[in-house]
Amino acid sequence: MDLRLIEAASEIGAGKRGASMGMAALRVAAWKLGSELFGHAEESILRDENDVLYEDDRSPNAHHIDGLIRFESDLAYEVYKYLRNNVFPIVVGGDHSIAIGSVSGTKMAFPEQRLGVVWIDAHADLHSPFTTPSGNVHGMPLALLMDIENKKQRRNKPRVYTLDVWDRLRKIGSSGPKLLPSDLVFIGLKDYEAKRRLSSRSSVSR
Numbered sequence: 001m002d003l004r005l006i007e008a009a010s011e012i013g014a015g016k017r018g019a020s021m022g023m024a025a026l027r028v029a030a031w032k033l034g035s036e037l038f039g040h041a042e043e044s045i046l047r048d049e050n051d052v053l054y055e056d057d058r059s060p061n062a063h064h065i066d067g068l069i070r071f072e073s074d075l076a077y078e079v080y081k082y083l084r085n086n087v088f089p090i091v092v093g094g095d096h097s098i099a100i101g102s103v104s105g106t107k108m109a110f111p112e113q114r115l116g117v118v119w120i121d122a123h124a125d126l127h128s129p130f131t132t133p134s135g136n137v138h139g140m141p142l143a144l145l146m147d148i149e150n151k152k153q154r155r156n157k158p159r160v161y162t163l164d165v166w167d168r169l170r171k172i173g174s175s176g177p178k179l180l181p182s183d184l185v186f187i188g189l190k191d192y193e194a195k196r197r198l199s200s201r202s203s204v205s206r
C-alpha cells in the first residue's frame, strides 16, 4: 500500500508556539538516521491558519477556535481522499487538535464502521469548553470526537460564538459521535484531572 505524508502544521490548539515544527524536525532526524521515508513518500502540505495567533482571541474557553474550521475540514477531506484511494495517510502535526480532522476524515471514508483510536499521551484530552482550565483546544479533541461536553462538571460559561464553532467542528463529515468511549485506548496517561466546580473566576485562563 502506498503511503502519503500529510503535514498538518497547525499549532493553534497548543498553549505555546512550536508544534508546527514537527515535520521539519522529523525530516532532519530521519535523514540523519538514513531513513528514506521522506525522500520517497509523497507529501501533502496543508495551509495552516497559525496567523490567527497574532489576532485578538474571541474565545477564551477555546482559544482561537475559529482558526480551526477551515483547517480541520481540509485535513479531514485530505485523509478521506487518500483512504478512499487505498493510500495510507500519515498525518504529522502540529498540536493534538489535528486529531479532529484526522479522525473525522477517517470516519468519512468508513462511515458504516466503528473506528478505534489509540491515544498516546500524558493527558486524556477529554476537556470541552465547559471544563477546560486552560482554554487550549489541544486538550479537547477526544471530547469533541465522542460528542462529550461534560456540562455536569462545568467550570466555564463558554461564549455562544465558541460553542457555535465547536458544533461546526463536531459536524465535519457527519453529525453524531465519530468515536465511542469503548473504542478508545489510552497509553501513557499520567492521570485524569480532578473534577472542579464552576467558579466565579470561570473566564480566567491559566
Ligand SMILES: [Mn+2]
Binding pocket: 096, 121, 123, 125, 138, 139
Ligand atoms: Mn494531547
